[in-house]
Amino acid sequence: MNFRVRAQQLDRAEGTLADTAVLDIGVQDTGPDGGRWALAVRGVDVTALSGEELVLLWTVRGAPHLYRRADVAEVAAAVEPFSDADAGKRIYDAAKPLKAAGIGNLAALDEVAARMRAVVRRPTVKGDVSGRLAELLPEPYLRFCRPCDATHLYEMPFRLAAVRAGLELRLDTSPPVLERIAGFARAAAPGDRFDLIRAYLRLLGPATPKHVAGYLDAPVKEVKAHWPEDVVEVAVDGETRSLLAADEPALESADAPATRLLGPFDLLLQAKDRETVVPDPARAKELWPVLGRPGAVLVDGELVGTWRPRRSGRAVKLAVQPWRKLSDARRTAIVEQAERLAAYRGLALAGVEFAD
Secondary structure: OHHHHHHHHHHOOOOOOOHHHHHHHOOEEOOOOOOHHHOOOOOEEEOOOOOOOOEOOOOOOOOOOEEHHHHHHHHHOOOOOOHHHHOOOHHHHHHHHHOOOOOOHHHHHHHHHHHHHHHHHHHHHHHHHHHHHHHHOOHHHHEEOOOOOOOEOOOOHHHHHHHHHHHOOOOOOOOOOOEEEEOOOOOOOOOOOOOHHHHHHHHOOOHHHHHHHHOOOHHHHHHOOOOOOOOOEEEEEEEEEEHHHHHHHHHHOOOOEEEEEEOOOOOOOOOOOOHHHHHOOHHHHOOOOOOOEEEEEEEOOOOEEEEEEEEOOOEEEEEEEEEEEOHHHHHHHHHHHHHHHHHHHHHHEEEEEEEE
16 A cells, blocks of 8 residues: 555655656546546646646546646557457447447447547537437447437447547536547557556556456456566465566555545545455445445555545535544644645635544
């Protein structure tokens, strides 16, 4: 855990977009304490950040992720499925009707991407893009949506085709607005820095192919086929895992003293070895419920509780559920981080409630 905290720079006070490592793998931007809060707790001044520096894309697991705009060509190459079978796994239930119709998964993504790019000539709300695609694409691409009482494109092909189409999501729009990425051209291949398997090992290692496959929604077989050669094996909880050889010395280095309030989808919480991150099954269930995830309290390399915001008008109060007794000094540090969160949200802090 200390290795991951340091690798993800959660122990630093200041940083820039250029030197923020988590932007190499992508920073999930879900909820009010999403991508930019994840950057803020890693020391980045986010007050003036805009679409000039950042780009928001649907990528890993179809979730919206922030990246440096300058890296968009390599990111687009890095998030490509490894194969047609991999693409089929990533698009979930959409693969079955495509297979029945004799349409390859990668070919389907290319078809959707071409149609999307033709539709999005100017900034367009997602629903309008979806409605237009439903008119343009044949039945194997479509499904009936009972809640909407309408026929739509399957969701995952829609999301995963957007980057292939050279489309980004305009920041801070709800519902999402898609627009063309200026001067978009996908790189032929990503460099080692943006290779998602290497990035996972660098930021969430040591790990197994199964862990990485779970993060990517890719088949384990495909991840094994692309596994780096420059790894060393280490034992974690009796399990053999891999780490990039260059990072082995860091695994034994000093502690990572820091108190942080992590957002519900912070990268530290996205690791697929949850039993290592939170060994207690009851605590893990509390941190990762099916719906309505809380944030996590990080203290000196350890997750020590959860937190939830309660907004009232122009103020926010934090409810903290500790998993063990916290010293007065640590409670004070958590309150300081709550003040930081309130300022980030542009609100006053109404207090921090620690459950007994």
